[in-house]
Ligand SMILES: Cc1ncc(C[n+]2csc(CCOP(=O)(O)OP(=O)(O)O)c2C)c(N)n1
């Protein structure tokens with residue numbers, strides 16, 4: 001849809017149509033609702049003033065970019081949003097030339113903009129192209145934003161940064177940066193004063209202009225602009241992020257500046273859907289819901305692994321005041337919100353700052369506390385060096401509680417929690433283990449709370465796969481649990497939620513199979529594995545993790561080390577590809593990982 005020649009009235013109507021379409025589709029499919037509703041006018045104004053066919057449009061996280069998709073030839077497909085084989089819920093260049101870059105993890109946008117600006121300068125295209133970045137107030141709390149601003153303020157590449165400030169991250173934002181951005185004096189008062197003095201001094205000579213400039217500079221001392229201005233980046237704002245006339249005028253000015261400029265736009269998260277407007281955390285990411293009532297359409301099923309984690313940690317924290325913890329801006333997603341409410345002095349939301357979360361927890365461990373760094377598997381990738389350099393090198397007893405381990409579903413490639421075993425297993429002093437159900441989660445966390453080294457415990461998005469297997473026994477270092485023993489040649493080795501998949505696969509087989517819950521992938525239960533090698537010569541590994549460096553790799557390393565050559569190992573972990581978005585079962589089916597499919601593969605290998 002080309003909106004270049006549309007009038008303000010037509011653009012207002014386009015915003016209305018965009019909001020209706022977002023509400024219609026997200027209420028059906030689920031998705032990121034309040035961020036996308038709130039960013040509508042900003043995105044329409046971006047497309048009115050800039051051109052995504054040549055200007056890099058860079059959305060931070062890009063969960064707020066639905067209006068951009070609707071304005072770039074994807075209105076008809078929008079119905080398939082976040083569905084398997086449908087539109088991605090984030091920007092994805094393979095989906096459209098108008099999507100400049102993949103995004104999903106926050107705070108990458110300004111670095112991308114600086115890189116693009118360098119390329120534009122090197123190619124001599126500064127007269128025709130300019131990077132346009134949209135970043136939210138929550139995403140401004142991650143360190144790499146300041147790495148980028150630091151260089152940008154120095155190099156002064158032309159770039160427009162739209163700071164979409166709705167005073168919300170997923171939850172209420174924490175921290176000094178959020179406070180600075182919404183500091184009282186950055187109100188329309190400052191704008192009115194600035195406009196008034198400009199009009200007034202236009203009637204006088206240079207001297208008056210000089211005095212007014214000094215006055216303005218001193219006034220800026222109490223607005224967020226001062227930080228950016230002092231870094232060498234122009235600051236315009238705060239402006240009304242829903243006023244199209246104002247936005248278009250300001251974007252035009254910013255485009256002509258030929259300098260780096262931050263436009264501080266104040267918006268309402270959820271704008272246009274009363275039930276979601278404002279500070280409502282639960283409307284950030286939603287499942288299908290009823291538009292009229294706002295009620296979720298999803299029936300509440302089995303307890304999620306997150307709920308079990310929360311209950312288990314509440315119990316442990318009650319009896320051990322050394323237990324502390326942190327989340328990086330995912331309080332409700334990780335369940336840590338309940339710990340923060342119950343023990344506000346011991347559990348913290350540190351904002352989108354995974355590196356800081358890991359390292360600050362390491363210091364607490366050094367001081368004798370027992371930190372539970374509670375973080376989605378995918379987001380721990382952002383703090384990997386801090387795990388190695390600040391935690392494992394000093395062998396500090398931090399628990400990395402990795403939620404969303406495995407395929408996460410509609411969030412897709414950028415969010416799959418599949419690499420944690422591979423990237424953590426290689427780190428000295430790190431111990432890795434995984435529960436398979438509610439009871440074993442309690443036991444795993446009890447073990448973790450007493451374990452005096454770094455460790456990582458992983459669990460899936462949603463609920464564990466229930467099995468009719470023997471109850472879990474208390475966790476003991478490097479001890480697995482044999483759940484089904486027989487004289488079969490076949491042994492199914494499950495890890496974490498993979499035990500459930502092993503159990504379900506066995507149900508489809510005529511032949512008997514042994515089932516082992518591995519429980520620890522580092523260190524392995526070598527005694528048990530040696531024993532199993534004497535009884536079973538065909539081993540199949542089930543784990544929701546990447547094959548490369550995963551559980552199967554660990555087992556093969558052991559067999560090679562022990563020169564156990566007669567055992568054949570087949571791992572049903574994920575192949576060496578990024579995993580697409582969509583309903584988890586549909587994605588697993590596309591990978592041949594449904595129990596019925598795995599049973600067929602087992603039979604073919606016998
Ligand atoms: C590195 C990283 N950590 C955490 C997240 C989870 N996350 C996605 S959006 C979001 C909040 C973003 O807030 P803001 O930038 O203000 O955008 P808004 O939704 O308010 O428009 C968070 C924490 C992420 N995507 N990436």
Ligand SMILES: CC(=O)[C@@H](O)[C@H](O)COP(=O)(O)O
Pocket residue numbers: 032061063104170284285333404408411461
């Ligand atoms: C955009 C983002 O990164 C988060 O909103 C993420 O989508 C949350 O995932 P869950 O829905 O699994 O909590």
Ligand SMILES: [Mg+2]
Pocket residue numbers: 136137138164165166167168169
């Ligand atoms: Mg925000």
